Amino acid sequence: MTTTEMREPTFFVLASLADGRKHGYGIIKDAAELSDGRVSLKVGTLYAALERLQSEGLVAAAGDEIVAGRLRRYFELTESGAASLADESERQALNAQRARARLSSRAIRVAGSPQAVTP
Amino acid sequence: MTTTEMREPTFFVLASLADGRKHGYGIIKDAAELSDGRVSLKVGTLYAALERLQSEGLVAAAGDEIVAGRLRRYFELTESGAASLADESERQALNAQRARARLSSRAIRVAGSPQAVTP
DNA sequence: CAGCTATATATCGACAGTCGTACTATCCTC
DNA sequence: GAGGATAGTACGACTGTCGATATATAGCTG
Numbered sequence: 001m002t003t004t005e006m007r008e009p010t011f012f013v014l015a016s017l018a019d020g021r022k023h024g025y026g027i028i029k030d031a032a033e034l035s036d037g038r039v040s041l042k043v044g045t046l047y048a049a050l051e052r053l054q055s056e057g058l059v060a061a062a063g064d065e066i067v068a069g070r071l072r073r074y075f076e077l078t079e080s081g082a083a084s085l086a087d088e089s090e091r092q093a094l095n096a097q098r099a100r101a102r103l104s105s106r107a108i109r110v111a112g113s114p115q116a117v118t119p
Numbered sequence: 120m121t122t123t124e125m126r127e128p129t130f131f132v133l134a135s136l137a138d139g140r141k142h143g144y145g146i147i148k149d150a151a152e153l154s155d156g157r158v159s160l161k162v163g164t165l166y167a168a169l170e171r172l173q174s175e176g177l178v179a180a181a182g183d184e185i186v187a188g189r190l191r192r193y194f195e196l197t198e199s200g201a202a203s204l205a206d207e208s209e210r211q212a213l214n215a216q217r218a219r220a221r222l223s224s225r226a227i228r229v230a231g232s233p234q235a236v237t238p
Numbered sequence: 239c240a241g242c243t244a245t246a247t248a249t250c251g252a253c254a255g256t257c258g259t260a261c262t263a264t265c266c267t268c
Numbered sequence: 269g270a271g272g273a274t275a276g277t278a279c280g281a282c283t284g285t286c287g288a289t290a291t292a293t294a295g296c297t298g
Binding site for chain 1: 274275276277278279285
Binding site for chain 2: 005018035092097102106
C-alpha cells in the first residue's frame with residue numbers, strides 16, 4: 001500500500017486527535033496551538049476532512065454530547081489513522097532531510113564557483 | 120511573509136533543482152531517484168509547476184539546448200526558490216516532529232489504560 | 239521496416255481538498 | 269442588547285495534480 005500525499009490541514013486533524021478524542025471546534029483550537037499558530041483550520045475544511053477520514057477509516061465518531069446547550073461531536077483516531085499519521089510523518093521528515101542535503105550541496109557549489117552567482 | 124503549503128510534486132521540483140540546473144525530463148528522473156522511486160512526476164504537473172514557479176520567481180529559465188535533435192529547456196533555482204525550499208523543509212520537519220510527539224503520548228496513554236482499547 | 243521504448247515537450251478536461259463566506263444557535267460579558 | 273466566543277452546517281470558487289492525448293527524434297528488436 002503506497003501512501004499518497006496528505007495535505008496540511010488533514011495532517012493536523014489527525015495529529016490533533018493523536019493524543020485523545022476531541023470535538024470539532026476543539027480540534028481547531030488544538031491544531032492552532034500545536035502548530036504555534038501557523039495552521040488555522042477552516043470550519044468547512046475541518047468537517048469535510050472529518051467526514052472523509054471517517055469514510056477512510058482513519059477517524060471514528062466518539063460520541064455526541066450536549067454541553068451548555070451546544071452540540072459537541074467527538075472524534076477519535078483509529079489504529080489505522082495512527083499508522084497513517086506515522087507514515088506521513090516519516091515521509092515528511094525524510095523529504096525534508098533530502099531537500100536539506102541538496103540545499104547544502106548547492107551552497108558548497110555556489111561558494112566554490114563565485115562566477116556562477118553573476119553569469 | 121507567511122509561507123503557505125507546498126504540494127509534494129512542487130517540493131520535489133525545487134529539491135531536484137537545488138543541486139544544479141536541469142531540464143524538464145531530467146527533473147522527472149532525478150525526483151524519482153531522490154525519493155527512492157516514490158515520486159513520479161507527471162509531465163502535465165511538471166510543466167505546469169515550472170511555469171507557475173517561474174512566475175513566482177522561485178525558478179528561472181537557464182537556457183535552451185538542442186541535444187541529439189531534441190529540444191532541452193533548462194531551469195535553475197533562484198535564491199528565492201532556495202529560501203522557499205529551506206522554509207518548506209523546516210516546516211515539514213517540524214510538523215513531523217510534533218506529530219511523532221503526539222503519537223508517542225498516545226501510545227503511552229493507550230498502554231496505560233488498557234480498557235480504552237475495547238470500550 | 240514495422241513496432242516498441244526512451245527521450246523531450248505541450249495541452250487540456252476532470253478531480254480532490256481547501257478556502258471563503260454565510261447561516262443557525264447558545265452562552266457570557268460589557 | 270450588542271458583540272464575541274463556542275459549535276456546527278452548507279456551498280460555490282479556486283488551485284494544483286492527475287490522466288490522457290499529441291508531436292517528434294533516436295535507438296533497438298523481430
